[in-house]
Amino acid sequence: MMRWINRLFARGEPALSEAGARDAHAIARLHGISFRRGWSDGEFERLLIERNVVAHRATRGRTLDGFILSRLAANEAEILSVAVSPSRRGNGLARALLNLHLRRLAGLGAQAVFLEVDEDNAAARRLYARAGFQEIARRAGYYQHAGGNTATALVLRRDLV
Numbered sequence: 663m664m665r666w667i668n669r670l671f672a673r674g675e676p677a678l679s680e681a682g683a684r685d686a687h688a689i690a691r692l693h694g695i696s697f698r699r700g701w702s703d704g705e706f707e708r709l710l711i712e713r714n715v716v717a718h719r720a721t722r723g724r725t726l727d728g729f730i731l732s733r734l735a736a737n738e739a740e741i742l743s744v745a746v747s748p749s750r751r752g753n754g755l756a757r758a759l760l761n762l763h764l765r766r767l768a769g770l771g772a773q774a775v776f777l778e779v780d781e782d783n784a785a786a787r788r789l790y791a792r793a794g795f796q797e798i799a800r801r802a803g804y805y806q807h808a809g810g811n812t813a814t815a816l817v818l819r820r821d822l823v
């Protein structure tokens with residue numbers, strides 16, 4: 663019965679809500695398949711119980727489709743990670759998560775949001791450009807790719823006021 667109910671919810675549109683320590687395992691799993699260097703359940707658990715960490719998730723039933731996570735310090739926030747499940751990409755989910763997240767950060771007093779993105783990550787760059795982020799610095803050789811190649815990190819900023 664429970665499995666049937668879960669399957670029913672898993673078919674619909676994802677619901678967006680705040681994420682917490684109970685989501686650490688699912689977030690670590692999605693992070694692990696989305697990035698070259700994964701973070702452990704414990705690392706996410708520690709982050710998600712920090713008072714100044716803000717996190718949102720997209721779920722269908724018990725299935726995690728996406729998440730976004732930031733740390734807020736004084737009136738500035740840094741987006742630490744965002745990912746959408748590979749089978750759910752390209753449907754505007756990251757955009758919806760980012761919009762909700764930025765509204766929440768603004769509500770908590772953030773005046774500017776920063777992040778680092780791989781210059782070669784076309785999807786993420788488009789996501790941030792559409793949300794009004796602008797490049798403020800470049801860090802050459804910042805990311806290690808498979809095979810020993812490196813890539814440039816772009817530091818982006820968006821003002822919320």
Ligand SMILES: CC(C)(COP(=O)(O)OP(=O)(O)OC[C@H]1O[C@@H](n2cnc3c(N)ncnc32)[C@H](O)[C@@H]1OP(=O)(O)O)[C@@H](O)C(=O)NCCC(=O)NCCS
Pocket residue numbers: 696697744745746747750751752753754755756757758778779780783784785786788789792
């Ligand atoms: C980056 C990521 C979160 C985007 O998630 P998503 O739900 O597919 O994104 P959306 O559907 O909301 O699309 C956001 C924008 O990116 C564009 N986009 C999506 N996939 C793309 C691709 N493969 N190449 C180019 N642009 C792409 C969309 O067209 C959209 O732009 P638009 O609003 O101008 O049409 C997802 O690809 C992902 O999880 N990647 C692995 C983890 C990662 O790289 N995170 C970012 C680290 S900084």
